[in-house]
Amino acid sequence: MTLTSRLTTLPAPVRWLTLPAVLLTGVVVLPFVWAAPAEVTPPVPRAGAAEYCATLDRALPDTVLGHRREDPSPASPYTAAWGSSPRTVLRCGIERPGYLDDDPLKQSPEVNDVQWGMSGTPDGGYRFVTTLRKAYVEIEVPKGAYPGYTDPLGSFADAIKATVPDGL
Template sequence: MTLPLRRLSGPRFARLPAVLVLAVTVGCSSTDAPASVPVPGPPAEEAAFCRALDKELPKTVDGHDRSDPEPDSVLTAGWGDAAIVLRCGVPRPERMSDPQAKGVDVDGVNWMLEERDSGPRFTTTYRKTYVEVTLGERYLHDIGPLSDFAAPVADSVPPSL
């Protein structure tokens, strides 16, 4: 059985192509938009360390290509679809004062761990500025990506001893 084709015309269908283009554009742009993260506001000396770190950061982390979040800043970087986000020059986390806080050492760089449902957050310790790395939910029990940051952090952000 073949159904007859009707031509869609008239004033109520005149805008249909424009509406479809707009719907497709909005649908695509919302999934392709980079993540948005707050940009830290460190003092000038710390910002200089962050600029140096930005130049040393890897192009890929754990198989994810670099895809920086919005707004564009040398103080923030990202890999994958916001799977891994780095912020440099963040304030000292309150949790760092807790003697029960958990920490890890990855290739000579110390990190404080904050466990969250959305994925772990790590902040460097004993450095002249704090570098924060948040990992997506799939990294709940995986610190592997931190090894990609160890050399750049060690080379760019001096110890605070």
């Protein structure tokens, strides 16, 4: 027996409500599926860097340029995120990225006394990493999330200055 023949055996009011009920279920469930943020693999920082990162995590802002903090899974004091889609992701305690070896000052904006190394991401966004700090802090900014690609860095600079000391 096909689905159509089964539906025709139902009383008319039930048949009329079947399609709206299915559509309503989709409308209710779909945002939860789309809103589920992708996992972010937390870095495994060195012992000293781990302490700085845990302190930084507590000092990070609740919002970045209107985007609420919505941490990724699995929960970790070494990762944080703002916004849902696209979202800005912070990872603290990463290994020193190789692109800093090329010419770290070539493309290195300084925002509120925090120096950043910079590279592009495959999707057209940007990846920034603090330089000359006791722990490397990486911020991944997706394409189009902000009017200017360095805009969110100011939201993080004061917390980084206060919690991750200068030095190597």
